[in-house]
Amino acid sequence: NAGVTQTPKFRVLKTGQSMTLLCAQDMNHEYMYWYRQDPGMGLRLIHYSVGEGTTAKGEVPDGYNVSRLKKQNFLLGLESAAPSQTSVYFCASSSSTGGLQPQHFGDGTRLSIL
Amino acid sequence: LAKTTQPISMDSYEGQEVNITCSHNNIATNDYITWYQQFPSQGPRFIIQGYKTKVTNEVASLFIPADRKSSTLSLPRVSLSDTAVYYCLVGDGWAGNNRKLIWGLGTSLAVNP
Known part of the structure; x- marks a missing residue:
């Protein structure tokens, strides 16, 4: 079973470039999340979605945009990459809000901004 | 506002029980x-x-006291393969339409032979 798949796995960008990270889940989950993970700071929620066509801001949304055009996909966009956005990005999905149902995570996208 | 606190790291040996609060x-x-x-x-x-x-x-037990202000993850008879980082996550209700989730910073468990 694929579960949650993130593409790409690695990427290096120059400051000011834009890119989109793709997350796909095959579990028919309603809820999807984007996190970033930095050393010593744990997981921080960037944006999340409670269903197709809906998105909401998390703890650290600035500099990122998201879209959920299809239930199985959740896209994270960096409009103008900055070195402070160098991080490991994780996508997750759950059948209801993450505090009540377990979240299923992908294996991450390692992003470096030079 | 909810806040989570967990130990940064713990060491153990194979076969021991580990409790992370x-x-x-x-x-x-x-x-x-x-x-x-x-x-x-x-x-x-x-x-x-x-x-x-x-x-x-x-794989584990979870102990939560009546006041729910803490929780303890118990791993019985750990092995080398249990070496990992362990995170607690609590929900903190809603802020308007936004769900609030509070992650701990993680406990790095090292299991030694």
Whole structure:
């Protein structure tokens, strides 16, 4: 079973470039999340979605945009990459809000901004 | 506002029982406490979840006191493969239409032979 798949796995960008990270889940989950993970700071929620066509801001949304055009996909966009956005990005999905149902995570996208 | 606190690191030996405690004051009354395990270069993986008292599954137990201001993840008879980072997650209700989730900073468990 694929579960949650993130593409790409690695990427290096120059400051000011834009890119989109793709997350796909095959579990028919309603809820999807984007996190970033930095050393010593744990997981921080960037944006999340409670269903197709809906998105909401998390703890650290600035500099990122998201879209959920299809239930199985959740896209994270960096409009103008900055070195402070160098991080490991994780996508997750759950059948209801993450505090009540377990979240299923992908294996991450390692992003470096030079 | 809920906040979670867990030890940064712990050391153990194979075959021992390991208990990791997470303190979470002001947890929302209707929210669960969830624990995740993370290996290097992988995403976190669900271990166990509970609301109150004790929950046990095939890999761990979770103890939650009546006041729900803390929870303890118990790993029985750890092995080298249990070396990982363990996170607690608590829900903190809603802020308007936004769900509030509070992650701990993680406890790095090292199991020694």
